[in-house]
């Protein structure tokens with residue numbers, strides 16, 4: 367809990383009676399006043415006339431409360447860490463599925479345990495947030511018995527109840543619906559390039575049609591009326607971020623080039639930057655990067671988002 371100072375219009379100095387308005391504020395503090403950063407006023411008892419006191423949580427004025435779902439995942443945990451590190455800008459929240467995942471990311475009270483297929487577990491983490499970053503995804507499992515020495519291709523399957531229709535469509539839709547009901551101001555979702563091609567190999571993985579269901583959820587988000595940013599990433603790599611020139615594209619055009627991969631850390635950074643710039647809102651785009659050492663590492667995200675012309 368952080369003790370937050372305030373400004374009061376009733377006095378140049380802070381009177382004792384005003385101190386009742388000093389509030390203890392935690393990650394959900396501003397959630398209590400979702401439509402205004404000005405807290406309720408109280409009359410100044412010493413004054414002859416009642417004057418309005420605008421009490422403003424000064425240190426939290428510019429902070430937004432952001433929930434990342436899939437916070438135990440490979441990209442989700444980078445997003446959660448970045449949000450935590452930028453505590454001057456963000457009140458971080460995470461949603462993971464298990465206590466083990468929570469421990470893995472050193473989660474404190476800001477990490478909730480829930481399942482996006484179960485709407486009841488979404489209400490608390492979403493209540494009072496300003497923005498939602500969706501990093502949940504159906505995860506295919508490799509069928510046992512594959513021996514690389516024998517050649518061939520491994521086979522994959524989705525666990526019962528956890529196929530892309532249930533996770534990438536219904537689960538994403540649940541999150542969007544809950545966010546809309548809670549008045550969330552922006553949703554960032556990470557999807558995948560390849561969605562323009564029904565015959566993309568990812569669709570046959572475990573017969574899951576994963577790109578089809580992801581795309582359906584993206585369309586649902588775009589139609590929701592909530593400001594959104596849809597990031598369709600290229601092949602994800604566990605590499606250092608911030609050292610490559612990022613490329614945005616549309617309609618899977620980047621897949622026809624040599625530059626169709628991106629570091630998870632860069633995707634995570636783009637998620638956070640998307641919360642800062644109007645130019646990122648109501649946009650959907652493909653994301654990849656040039657190889658390290660070619661081009662200039664991207665620093666100007668406003669310019670990056672300004673290049674994007676596509677809304678879906």
Ligand SMILES: NC(=O)c1ccc[n+]([C@@H]2O[C@H](COP(=O)([O-])OP(=O)(O)OC[C@H]3O[C@@H](n4cnc5c(N)ncnc54)[C@H](OP(=O)(O)O)[C@@H]3O)[C@@H](O)[C@H]2O)c1
Nearest residue numbers: 436438439440441463481482502503557558599600601602
């Ligand atoms: N792999 C690639 O090359 C690639 C390329 C382009 C785009 N993408 C997309 O980029 C995104 C991030 O990928 P990633 O590899 O970083 O993700 P990831 O490590 O596979 O993480 C997915 C997360 O979703 C969570 N999740 C799954 N079902 C859930 C449920 N029912 N309720 C709550 N959480 C659930 C998982 O939780 P648990 O930890 O509990 O399992 C996991 O933390 C995904 O949408 C992926 O499809 C991937």
